[in-house]
Amino acid sequence: MQIVSFRADGAWQAGFLERDRIVAASALGSYPATVKELIAIDPALFDAALGAARVALERPDAREAASVILGPPIPDPDKIICLGLNYKDHAAEANLPLPIVPVLFAKFRNSLVGPYADIVVPPVAERQLDYEAELAVIIGRRAFCIEREVALSYVAGYTVLNDVSARDLQMQTSQWGAGKAIDTFAPMGPGIALARDIPDPQTLLITTRLNGERLQHQSTREMIFDVADAIAFISQFMTLEPGDIIATGTPAGVGFTRKPPIFMQHGDVIEIEIEKIGTIRNRVIFASSKKTNAK
Numbered sequence: 001m002q003i004v005s006f007r008a009d010g011a012w013q014a015g016f017l018e019r020d021r022i023v024a025a026s027a028l029g030s031y032p033a034t035v036k037e038l039i040a041i042d043p044a045l046f047d048a049a050l051g052a053a054r055v056a057l058e059r060p061d062a063r064e065a066a067s068v069i070l071g072p073p074i075p076d077p078d079k080i081i082c083l084g085l086n087y088k089d090h091a092a093e094a095n096l097p098l099p100i101v102p103v104l105f106a107k108f109r110n111s112l113v114g115p116y117a118d119i120v121v122p123p124v125a126e127r128q129l130d131y132e133a134e135l136a137v138i139i140g141r142r143a144f145c146i147e148r149e150v151a152l153s154y155v156a157g158y159t160v161l162n163d164v165s166a167r168d169l170q171m172q173t174s175q176w177g178a179g180k181a182i183d184t185f186a187p188m189g190p191g192i193a194l195a196r197d198i199p200d201p202q203t204l205l206i207t208t209r210l211n212g213e214r215l216q217h218q219s220t221r222e223m224i225f226d227v228a229d230a231i232a233f234i235s236q237f238m239t240l241e242p243g244d245i246i247a248t249g250t251p252a253g254v255g256f257t258r259k260p261p262i263f264m265q266h267g268d269v270i271e272i273e274i275e276k277i278g279t280i281r282n283r284v285i286f287a288s289s290k291k292t293n294a295k
Contacts, residue, residue: 002191036243086249115189
């Protein structure tokens with residue numbers, strides 16, 4: 001079972017998803033309406049919600065997941081903190097030294113879209129459009145100045161994120177935001193796999209397929225700074241709140257390092273899969289092509 005944000009009509013709301021069935025948290029009792037609020041409730045109350053969801057999802061009249069729109073599991077995070085160069089092979093392919101401490105940059109809510117939404121690319125970002133498959137960590141309770149030994153106990157769960165990057169914009173300066181924090185450049189989902197179901201996040205296989213061709217395929221065990229390291233490091237100077245997202249970096253195989261480079265084009269379909277979590281699948285749409293076709 002996963003926690004999702006979905007929209008049938010109106011605002012995003014928290015739900016529970018299993019196989020092809022979905023139920024709203026609000027339909028199970030007096031539970032919070034958003035995922036960010038839901039993952040922060042008392043653990044006993046959360047377990048009661050899970051139990052009620054299991055019963056509801058087994059009913060013959062349970063809602064089909066295909067009848068709703070899945071959004072990013074956390075559409076309203078306070079923070080999206082991303083790690084750069086966090087796999088040895090990726091640092092090598094980029095011809096950059098291994099970092100001594102985690103390299104951090106930010107994305108923002110404007111970049112978040114759901115697991116099957118379009119990546120809509122503005123004209124300025126169409127030239128060197130790249131993919132980055134990443135395991136994303138969802139913080140479940142407030143964390144400040146914690147040790148790595150207890151860091152995983154602060155995790156609500158894990159999801160899939162594509163750190164879409166406009167490489168030419170990214171590399172213009174040492175600050176990567178212009179190429180990273182673009183609207184729709186962080187597809188995420190399909191839902192949050194609970195931390196209790198993934199006791200060791202360093203054992204997951206990440207795969208990227210562009211138009212069906214496999215381009216990334218590596219285990220999270222190859223991270224330079226593992227999930228516990230990243231959480232503990234960030235918490236030394238920044239309070240992490242429930243719903244905060246930490247994207248843990250991408251493995252080798254990105255497009256700009258290939259010879260010749262592989263950049264995403266209008267109409268491409270990019271899929272990212274992480275075992276035990278699921279697959280996101282997004283179509284690339286160039287805004288300039290939409291305007292041309294509309295004429």
